Amino acid sequence: MIRVGINGFGRIGRILAREILKNPHFQLIEVNDIYDTKMMEYLLNQDSSYGNFKTNTTFKMTNCNDIKKLMWDNVDIVFECSGVYHKREELIWHIKNGAKKVILSAYSKELPTYIFGVNENKYRGEDIVSNSSCTANCTVPIFSIIDKYLGIDSAIITTIHSYTTDQNLLDNKNKDIRRARSATTNIIPLSSNVANATIEFLPHLRGKITAQSIRVPVTNGVLIDTNIKLSKKTSLTEIKKIIHTHTNPKISYISNDSFVSSDIKKMPYSNIIDEELIKLSKEDLLKLMLWQDNEYGYVSRLLDLAGIVISY
Ligand SMILES: NC(=O)c1ccc[n+]([C@@H]2O[C@H](COP(=O)([O-])OP(=O)(O)OC[C@H]3O[C@@H](n4cnc5c(N)ncnc54)[C@H](OP(=O)(O)O)[C@@H]3O)[C@@H](O)[C@H]2O)c1
Structure with missing residues (x-):
């Protein structure tokens, strides 16, 4: 079971959470955003593009706006989906604070980048990678x-x-x-x-x-x-x-x-x-x-x- 955290609970973060909650290979441990948890829950459950969603699975919701203070409880992967952080020197805080790996949901000039169907078989264990745009x-x-x-x-x-x-x-x-x-x-x-x-x-x-x-x-x-x-x-x-x-x-x-x-x-x-x-x-x-x-x-x-x- 892959233990997952998501930073940034916007469009990508929420659609990702829905898919993770439905997938038996993943366990959603924590999501973080800068807005309150009631709103996070509401927008996860109701979506104008993809319809309603219901889950009985519980996970932690936090409101931390400083990546340096954002703690992860031993998660395997943090998906960085805030759109705010793109640099290794910023994303390394996820690793320092309890994540084993980080996947950025955006193009980054400075991170190793993997695009499925192009070079994913060249992955060599890097701790912070980009999934490009x-x-x-x-x-x-x-x-x-x-x-x-x-x-x-x-x-x-x-x-x-x-x-x-x-x-x-x-x-x-x-x-x-x-x-x-x-x-x-x-x-x-x-x-x-x-x-x-x-x-x-x-x-x-x-x-x-x-x-x-x-x-x-x-x-x-x-x-x-x-x-x-x-x-x-x-x-x-x-x-x-x-x-x-x-x-x-x-x-x-x-x-x-x-x-x-x-x-x-x-x-x-x-x-x-x-x-x-x-x-x-x-x-x-x-x-x-x-x-x-x-x-x-x-x-x-x-x-x-x-x-x-x-x-x-
Ligand atoms: N939407 C797409 O089609 C798409 C596709 C592929 C990749 N991406 C990339 O994925 C990333 C997210 O895109 P999105 O469309 O999901 O954006 P979004 O809907 O704006 O979601 C980003 C979320 O992160 C929150 N946030 C802002 N600062 C934060 C912080 N310091 N810590 C934690 N959360 C913070 C935002 O709150 P506020 O709204 O209050 O600022 C918002 O809720 C971007 O890099 C984007 O380029 C987007």
């Missing part, structure tokens, strides 16, 4: 396959993303200028770190890949529009064959279901390749559209990475 989990496994079989010269990625809690419902001050604007009524261009996350795995793309996030007024789901300049000429038939042959069915689903965003809710995949939307221009400019449930799909990978980390 939701969009990197969606994109990098597919880019790795395309690069291996066709070569990628350059790419532009646009993540068409549901809004998140760091945006405002109505126009209001925010430290990021466009995040200040109403998320429910606007199409909002924001920055994306998926290009940097991709370069970690495909370093030859440094300076040749760029990304943009577009936040849209839906509560769940992401559609990643990738435009890839290939190193060699190919055909749609060959591309589809490569995708069907080399994607990992645990993390990738090839869809001919004419999905719209609400259809992919609660799908556990890192990427859902929309086969109907694959386009090729002049035999070497490839467009792939990749869906993901940015919450549930990502949480599924956090649990997979926990399994790898704990069984090392």
Whole structure:
């Protein structure tokens, strides 16, 4: 049984807690956030995206806003999901305070990073690791396959993303200028770190890949529009064959279901390749559209990475 703690009980923390509470291989020991436990319990049980949830399992709920003072009762893994801490010098406090391993639910420039389906078999026992971002989990496994079989010269990625809690419902001050604007009524261009996350795995793309996030007024789901300049000429038939042959069915689903965003809710995949939307221009400019449930799909990978980390 894997003893688990969660720091940051927001969207990712709560969806993760629900999955852990249902999974016989995990035991939820403690969750921490900066808001009161009544609210934490309420939001765990009622969720506008995923519906109601009930558990009879008890676990500790704490309200500590200082990572240095946050104590863990001999937990195997802390999932760091606050969105506040990304550096090893901060996350090491979880280890000092009773956790054996830490998995960060975000991209970090300085941590060893594992993306399931790409490099999880290279895990060598590090105590603090990153599961990268939701969009990197969606994109990098597919880019790795395309690069291996066709070569990628350059790419532009646009993540068409549901809004998140760091945006405002109505126009209001925010430290990021466009995040200040109403998320429910606007199409909002924001920055994306998926290009940097991709370069970690495909370093030859440094300076040749760029990304943009577009936040849209839906509560769940992401559609990643990738435009890839290939190193060699190919055909749609060959591309589809490569995708069907080399994607990992645990993390990738090839869809001919004419999905719209609400259809992919609660799908556990890192990427859902929309086969109907694959386009090729002049035999070497490839467009792939990749869906993901940015919450549930990502949480599924956090649990997979926990399994790898704990069984090392
Ligand atoms: N949402 C996604 O689609 C998604 C997907 C993959 C990865 N991620 C990453 O996962 C992380 C969390 O994202 P999220 O969407 O779950 O954010 P969220 O809903 O805002 O959750 C973060 C929670 O942590 C709390 N918190 C803030 N400071 C804290 C502290 N010092 N100690 C403990 N808790 C603290 C926040 O409280 P306040 O709200 O009061 O600040 C909030 O309840 C981010 O790094 C994000 O980039 C998000």
